[in-house]
Amino acid sequence: MSNGYESRRAWEDFVGPNLAYVAELYEEYLVNPTAIPADVRDLFERFGNPVSMEEIGEVVQVDAWAAEQLVAAQDLMRSVRQYGHLVADTYPLKQSDPFADEGLLNPASVGLTGADLRQIPARLLWPTDLKSLAGGGPRTTNGTDTTKITDTTATGWDVYQRLLEVYTGSMAYEFAHVHQKGEREWLQDAVESGRFAVHLDAEEQRALLGRLTEVEGLETFLQRTFVGQKRFSIEGVDILVPILDELIHQSLALGTQQVMMGMAHRGRLNVLAHVLGKPYEAIFSEFHQSPHKDLVPSEGSMGMNFGWTxxxxxxxxxxxxxxxxxxxxxRLVLANNPSHLEFVDPVVEGYTRAAQDCRDVGGAPPQDVQAALAILVHGDASFPGEGVVAETLNLSRLPGYGTGGTVHILVNNLVGFTAVAKETRSTHYASDLAIGFEIPVIHVNADDPEACLTAASLAHAYRTEFHKDVLIEIIGYRRYGHNEMDDPMVTQPQLYAVIQNHPRVRSLYAQHLLAQGHVTEEQVSDMEQRVQARLQESLATTRDTGVPVDLPEAPGNGGDAAIETGVPLAVLQDLNTQLLKWPEGFTIYPKLDRILKRREHSFNEAGVVDWAQAEVLALATLVQEGTPIRLTGQDTERGTFSQRHLVLHDVNKQETYTPLQHLLDRKATFAVHNSPLSEASVLGFEYGYSVQAPETLVLWEAQYGDFANAAQVIIDQFLAAGHAKWRQPSGLVLLLPHGYEGQGPEHSSARLERYLQLAAENDLQVAVPTTSAQYFHLLRRQAQRLGEQGRPLVVMTPKSLLRSPRTASAWQEFTSGQFSPVLVTGSPQPTRVLLCSGKVALDLEAALNDSPGMCSTTAILRLEQLYPFPETEIAAMWLKWKNVKQVRWVQEEPRNMGAWSYVEPRIRQGMPAGMSISYVGREERSSPAEGLPQMHEWAQSKLLQGALSEDITVGSNERPNSISKG
Structure with missing residues (x-):
């Protein structure tokens, strides 16, 4: 509220009946503020009572005209602020916007004229200091300065002109959708006051011109030197590099220690050279112009045999x-990424969160959002088109995934390959997806360099102030086709006729500086000559001497040597006791209380440990030993099958307690988070986290293993191939509930075959443990393998067997030993061997126990690890077993799924001469499992019968689910 003097000045232009009408509105405002128009209500909140009743006099008739003009003027100013972006000068090629309605911003649209606006004092329409009305805001290359204004002369017309300058120039804004009033007001003040405008002096302008010369120079040099080679040039949005420069500069000034960036291929070589400092020589070498060309991992390399591709x-x-x-x-990081656009987004967010979390203390990892900044560069077709973008935006404010605000840069070059906007999105702007997440949007003309730097400055300031996402849309164009061999005139002839005649941004900015007298023609020419000379020198160096290539070592055996992972009994007992304690006064659900108490009994008295208890003990031992842990997934805190209960909830208060974060002598952090209902973004995030924090055991659990294929791009392009493509290790663990239990096609298979198909070059580990002790040792082994030799671990985990005595292990199995790639049960000298993996092994054991006559002749050989394949262990069994006549592979999955296609040639290759292997399981299917429980029961029964019988009918067609042996 202003003081009395200010209030009198605010209302002094209202006299007589006009003042009476305003006073009447104020009386109504006192009774019901919401009944008054928002703009008038703001005036009352700022300036208070317009006048006392004594000052009104004997006014009988109220003239509403002046107040209506004020309200109309407020509406006009609001329209400019809210819709100015529709008519802004943000398109370098000056395209007309079909959605633009210039009449919306005309005074006539609210029944006013210019003369009317000149009768309204500026202070009633301008919320900030009138000094900022006098051209104090951001000046742009394409804009004009506002006429100098004083407090006494400023009118509504001046406000209107100033707002047009601010909101319809080379920069435009969308932030009315931001729900928080404080944020909206901050943004409006920041925009209109120009607090974050970048004002360059002559020397700084010349430096910017020099930067643009470097950016353009590299592209033109590559175009001229490597004719027809793909490079996906940056030309048309050259300003991206200076924008990244500005964001990095602003971040480092505030103490940010790491900047994580993700982008697609367009402009990437330029960003690598000029932001990441990749030498020109290395880039030229990748165009195959050096003697080392066949050693460089780039397009077209053939015949390489170095253990990576x-x-x-x-x-x-x-x-x-x-x-x-x-x-x-x-540290600056630009993430490796595939051609699958936007899937790098969650990976970079995972990088950033890992850089922000402090993991070398006990408890939950504290987060410092200022320690690292994420910058994501998007395309105008991929941002609205790829669903992973929305999934990633949804992570931004979640406690387990937020990174304190990401700066999104949407590079709009008007065309997606050959498709134009009307073919690639149903929204007006490519950025409209961000509106639903309350992300402020700044549109800026790529041909106005100083405006672009101001956009970067404002975006960074908003992220710093509110720790939320912000988006800059750089509107430019693409000078060539999708790649340099593509002719865009075939599909966009009119557009490219304009582009061919459009000057480059460096030339435009040079002309601007020449007009200002801040640079000379000689200086402009000298900049270009020096850049080209440097590029030519680098090319000569590459051709003459080559560039040393840092080749990675070929992958070894992945550390498959046995690792002792047992833990002393006293340690396990102590940890088990700590895990079953919570603070005094903390009341958990009584049913859960009884469940947890049984864990104490089962360990200390019964001497057996079930699956969930083995898991939490493994995690507890690792935290105590100094390995940070992060476990996430849908419903992971409790567990999909209500088995885990890592986070306890007080039934009387909105409080939680996580025992793993309160262990005595803990040396590392433990984080557990329920994830959103997403696979692609969440798995990408966890992959990124594991790469950036290689010392951390990062685990992601699918709600059901079958759902993991919603993240198939992450699995195929990053998880399995990341080391071979990019020399990028990851120790991420995937927990995939698996097993045929009559729950239908989407709750049974986990698509085991897909991971085995991807397994090569020691890129993965695929395990199907069937006892709690095996799972315990497997997790601890993975923790010991983290680091440079880390590789992902895919674990098929049980569902109904989580609480089964058949998977529980005696405590003695935890105190010594290690994970065993194979387990053997049954006859010590069998004539028949049933090879299998996973839950079916336990079903076979039960069936075998029901057939005593077969126990002496049959052995069950469980493959607890499928990749790397346990050749040595299986070969040892063939040497031990002298009487084997029959070997069968038994699986629950259809023949074209599961492990059969993978294991059959490997088993056959290692078998003694004269021995063969046959298949027992479901026939080939398009769907993994039966939908009806009765069909499932029938299929399972036939499977077990076929495995144990002397012979079965091949290809029987008695039922649609016939079981075959072949």
């Missing part, structure tokens, strides 16, 4: 360390 040059990432006087200042 590499990737095309415009997929590769980089890491750069910034230091001053040998003191580390920051």
């Amino acid at each position: 590499g990737d095309v040059k415009y997929h590769l990432g980089a890491r750069r360390t910034l230091a001053k006087q040998a003191v580390l200042q920051a």
Whole structure:
């Protein structure tokens, strides 16, 4: 509320009946503020009572005209603020916007004229200091300065002109959708006051011109030197590099230690060179112009046999360390990514969260959002088109996934390959998806460099102030086709006729500086010549001497040597006791209380440990030993099957307690989070976290293993191939509930065959443990393998067997030993061997126990690890077993799924001469499992009969689910 003097000045232009009408509105405002128009209500809140009743006099008739004009003027100003972006000068090619309604911003649209606006004092329409009305806001190359204004002369017309300048120039804004009033007001003030405008002096302008010359120079040099080679040039949005420069500069000034970036292929080589500092020589080498061309992992390399395959040059990432006087200042990271657009987004978010979390203390990891910044560069077709974008945006404010705000840069070059906007999105702007997440949007003309830097400055300031996402849309164009061999005139002839005649941004900015007298023609020419000379020198170096290539070592055996993972009994007992304690006064659900108490009894008295208890003990031992742990997934805190209960809930208060975060002598953090209902973004996030924090055991659990294929791109392009393509290790663990139990096609298979198909070059580990002790040792083994030799671990976990005595292990199995790739039960000298993996092994054991006559002749050989394949262990069994006449592979999955296609050639290759293997399981199917419980029961029964029988009918067609042996 202003003081009395200010209030009198605010209302002094209202006299007579006009003042009476305003006073009448104020009386109504006192009774019911919401009944008054918002703009008038704001005036009352700022300036208070317009006048006392004594000052009104004997006014009988109230003239509403002046007040109606004020309300109309407020509506006009609000329209400019809210819809100015529709008519803004943000398109370099000056395309007309079909949605633009210029009449909406005309005074006539609210029944006013310019003369009317000149009668309204500016202070009634301008919320901030009138000094900012006098051209104090952001100046842009394409804009004009507002006429100098004083407090006494400023009118509504001046406000209107100033708002047009701010909201319809080279920059435009959308933030009316932001729900928080404080944020909206902050944004409006920041925009209109120009607090974050970038004002460059002559030297800084010349530096910016030099930067644009470097950006353009590299592209034109590549175009001229490597004719017809793909590079996906940045031309048309050259300003992306200076924008990244500005964001990095702003971040480092505030103490940010790591900047994580993700982007697609367009402009990537330029960003690698000029932001990440990749030498020109290395880039030229990747165009196959050096003697080392066959050693470089780039497009077209053939005949390489170094244990990795590499990737095309415009997929590769980089890491750069910034230091001053040998003191580390920051690290810049550009993530490797495939051609699957936008799937790198959650990976970069995982990088960033890992860089923000402090994991070397006990308890939950504290997060410092200022320690790292995520910058994601999107395309105008992929941002609204790829669903992983929305999934990633949804992570931004979740406690387990937020990174304190990401700066999104949407590079709009008007065309997606050959498709234009009307073919690629149903929204007006490519950025409209962000509106639903309350993300402020800044549209900016790519041909106005200083406006683009102001957009970056404002975006970073908003992220710093509110720790939320913000989006900059750079509107430019694509100078060539999708790639340099593509002719865009075939599909966009009119557009490219304009582009061919459109000057480049460096030329436009040079002309702007020449007009200002801030640069000379000689300086402009010298900049270009120096850049080209440097590029030519780098090319000559590459051709003459080559560039040393840092080849990775070929993958070894993945550390498959046995690792002792037992834990002393006293330690396990102590941890088990701690895990079953919670603070005094903390009341958990009585039923859960009884369940947890049984864990104490089963360990200390019965001497057996079930699956969930083995898991929590494994995690507890690792936390106590100093391995940070992060476990996430849908319903993971409790467990899909109500088995885990890592987070306890007080039944009387909104409080939780996580025992693993309160262990005595803990040396590392433990984090557990329920994830959103997403697979692609969440698994991508956890992959990124595991890469950035290689010392951390990161586990992701699918609600059911079958659902993991919603993240197939992450699995195929990152998890399985990341090391071979990018030399990028990950120790991520996938927990995939698996097993045929009559729950239908989407709750049974976990698509085991897909991971086995991907398994090669020691890229993965695939395990199907069937006892709680095996699972315990497997997790601890994975923790010991983390680091440079880390590789993902895919675990098929049980469902109904989680509480079964058949999977529970005696405590003695936890105190010594290690994970065993194979387990053997049954006859010590069998004539028949049933090879299998997973739950079916336990079903076979039960069936065998019901057939005593077969026990002496049959052995069950469980493959607890499928990849790397346990050749040595299986070979040892063939040497031990002298009387084997029959070997069968038994699986629950259809013949074209599961492990059969993978194990059959490997088992056959290692078998003694004269021995063969046959298949027992479901026939080939398009769907993994039966939908009806009766069909499932029948199929399972036939499977077990076929496994134990002397012979079965091959290809029987008695039922649609016939079981075959072949």
